[in-house]
Amino acid sequence: MALFGGIEAGGTKFVCAVGTGPDDVRAVTRFPTTTPAETIGRVIEFFRSQPEPMTAIGIGAFGPTDPDPASPTYGTITSTPKPGWQNTPLRKLVADALGVPVAFDTDVNAAALGEYTWGAARGIDTFIYLTVGTGIGGGAMVEGRMLHGLVHPEMGHIRVPHDWAVDPFPGFCPYHGDCLEGLAAGPALERRWGTRAETLPPDHPAWPLEAEYLAQALVSYILILSPKRIVIGGGVMHQPALFPLVRTRVKELLAGYVQSPAILEGIDTYIVPPALGDRAGVLGAIALAQGQR
Amino acid sequence: MALFGGIEAGGTKFVCAVGTGPDDVRAVTRFPTTTPAETIGRVIEFFRSQPEPMTAIGIGAFGPTDPDPASPTYGTITSTPKPGWQNTPLRKLVADALGVPVAFDTDVNAAALGEYTWGAARGIDTFIYLTVGTGIGGGAMVEGRMLHGLVHPEMGHIRVPHDWAVDPFPGFCPYHGDCLEGLAAGPALERRWGTRAETLPPDHPAWPLEAEYLAQALVSYILILSPKRIVIGGGVMHQPALFPLVRTRVKELLAGYVQSPAILEGIDTYIVPPALGDRAGVLGAIALAQGQR
Ligand SMILES: Nc1ncnc2c1ncn2[C@@H]1O[C@H](COP(=O)(O)OP(=O)(O)O)[C@@H](O)[C@H]1O
Ligand SMILES: Nc1ncnc2c1ncn2[C@@H]1O[C@H](COP(=O)(O)OP(=O)(O)O)[C@@H](O)[C@H]1O
Ligand SMILES: [Zn+2]
Ligand SMILES: [Zn+2]
Numbered sequence: 245m246a247l248f249g250g251i252e253a254g255g256t257k258f259v260c261a262v263g264t265g266p267d268d269v270r271a272v273t274r275f276p277t278t279t280p281a282e283t284i285g286r287v288i289e290f291f292r293s294q295p296e297p298m299t300a301i302g303i304g305a306f307g308p309t310d311p312d313p314a315s316p317t318y319g320t321i322t323s324t325p326k327p328g329w330q331n332t333p334l335r336k337l338v339a340d341a342l343g344v345p346v347a348f349d350t351d352v353n354a355a356a357l358g359e360y361t362w363g364a365a366r367g368i369d370t371f372i373y374l375t376v377g378t379g380i381g382g383g384a385m386v387e388g389r390m391l392h393g394l395v396h397p398e399m400g401h402i403r404v405p406h407d408w409a410v411d412p413f414p415g416f417c418p419y420h421g422d423c424l425e426g427l428a429a430g431p432a433l434e435r436r437w438g439t440r441a442e443t444l445p446p447d448h449p450a451w452p453l454e455a456e457y458l459a460q461a462l463v464s465y466i467l468i469l470s471p472k473r474i475v476i477g478g479g480v481m482h483q484p485a486l487f488p489l490v491r492t493r494v495k496e497l498l499a500g501y502v503q504s505p506a507i508l509e510g511i512d513t514y515i516v517p518p519a520l521g522d523r524a525g526v527l528g529a530i531a532l533a534q535g536q537r
Numbered sequence: 538m539a540l541f542g543g544i545e546a547g548g549t550k551f552v553c554a555v556g557t558g559p560d561d562v563r564a565v566t567r568f569p570t571t572t573p574a575e576t577i578g579r580v581i582e583f584f585r586s587q588p589e590p591m592t593a594i595g596i597g598a599f600g601p602t603d604p605d606p607a608s609p610t611y612g613t614i615t616s617t618p619k620p621g622w623q624n625t626p627l628r629k630l631v632a633d634a635l636g637v638p639v640a641f642d643t644d645v646n647a648a649a650l651g652e653y654t655w656g657a658a659r660g661i662d663t664f665i666y667l668t669v670g671t672g673i674g675g676g677a678m679v680e681g682r683m684l685h686g687l688v689h690p691e692m693g694h695i696r697v698p699h700d701w702a703v704d705p706f707p708g709f710c711p712y713h714g715d716c717l718e719g720l721a722a723g724p725a726l727e728r729r730w731g732t733r734a735e736t737l738p739p740d741h742p743a744w745p746l747e748a749e750y751l752a753q754a755l756v757s758y759i760l761i762l763s764p765k766r767i768v769i770g771g772g773v774m775h776q777p778a779l780f781p782l783v784r785t786r787v788k789e790l791l792a793g794y795v796q797s798p799a800i801l802e803g804i805d806t807y808i809v810p811p812a813l814g815d816r817a818g819v820l821g822a823i824a825l826a827q828g829q830r
Contacts, residue, residue, distance in 0.1 A: 394799055469690065
């Protein structure tokens, strides 16, 4: 039976797995992202050490990347600020070393595909997968196809209303200051409140403010992309108070406008956590390998 | 040879045409949108009076609508504020009266399809068509398919940064006040400056402000949907000063972030007017009839 490899290539850590799906993961490894040579070396070593050969490998990678299969630089990490990683032909290096077909997409598109194949977006042809962690990023499937477009979405960097009187924190995005990521990713919470996000209690004022920013962004996504469901993963969403606050605020902001029962009556199944949890990324990479799309 | 009918069903006027494409339009009529009975009566009369029968008809309609072919209310104008038109089964009424297949989509999706088939988006599988007129609305094709999703996009109603010190006009959107449409559609210009938009000269301060709002919205569209081109039609875009101002501002706002040559070097072919001009809507309806999708 065909066996697949998945690589979740993150800016802070890599996760590699071998298997055929969530109930059949035969091996997993994770290690920090250091230099390209060292990191990719460990990836190759892991897959070479497996008892059985892989039919194909999938990579979901941090970016910006070139995820266009028709491009000469398909599968390259392009203009990332991460030192040493600019213009790293990640896909090519893995494919050449292991001699198998390697599919490539953004980390969030891979996670979206994982949730579509086995998780919270099964059977839903138009949806968004968002991660709120060290950064904020989103992937989307539209009418059954992964959205790539010109480059790939960068929906974590949209502007959201920022009331400086309420929140004087200037945002930490090196490109935009107070874009969504700048105001609402994990490091924004840490700098604004002086403590890591996981230490903030559920009744801390950090959470209604966080929910406001996320809800404002979700409303823009809903008005522009009309998703049938929104799956939100990432470390910051582990705060249990957050989902209910975000759902309530999205409904308020949309009320009377997008009159869909999915939102007005079904918000609890409209904005949901990933069913695959923190494995969405690496399992999505396996799904990518299986689909070879 | 197969002959097609197209209906651009707008909130202020209807345009009906018979033909096979932009170079073969055999008959056209336009009339104001009054009651559903009277207006749909004129549509039926027009097609019945044609010398040759139609193979199929397409409708691009104002909304909100139900454009889902699998829904029991496919082709219905749903919760529109336009008096008398709530829950009008437009597609069904036309199909029953004329006895031909009738395809239905939003007005902006139809216009987008027209531009894709014969106009400024030929061969481009992921793009946005935006109209800036009495209202602001957008349609999109993603990876070769018209985007519908949960309902349909309402991208004219996203929020954009509104500096009240610079622009004290509160916006006129009945739902949101100062959303994009509330600040930048034709009626916003008329109320803010006290004169119809077409009378404002090219060097009037109205235009840099208008360009700022449109550019902020386009940047959100680009970050979320990653379109390969943006086509902008509608009455307000007839002001010749506007396209250059919008292009420059989009480039400034994105600079250093979305590093695509299409934007950095090719902005003049990235943000463009419709090649079909004001006929995009009705020709798009004919394309819809031809595709039956
Ligand atoms: N239980 C928690 N509650 C709130 N924030 C958390 C929690 N756990 C982790 N975080 C925050 O999530 C961020 C890391 O997100 P994560 O998705 O795990 O990593 P990455 O985005 O680097 O892949 C950090 O900023 C951390 O403070
Ligand atoms: N040459 C022009 N310059 C600027 N604005 C214009 C011009 N012509 C029409 N408009 C404005 O465009 C709006 C009508 O847009 P249009 O696309 O023609 O109609 P609709 O959106 O109702 O289909 C009006 O608000 C009008 O003031
Ligand atoms: Zn940013
Ligand atoms: Zn509005």
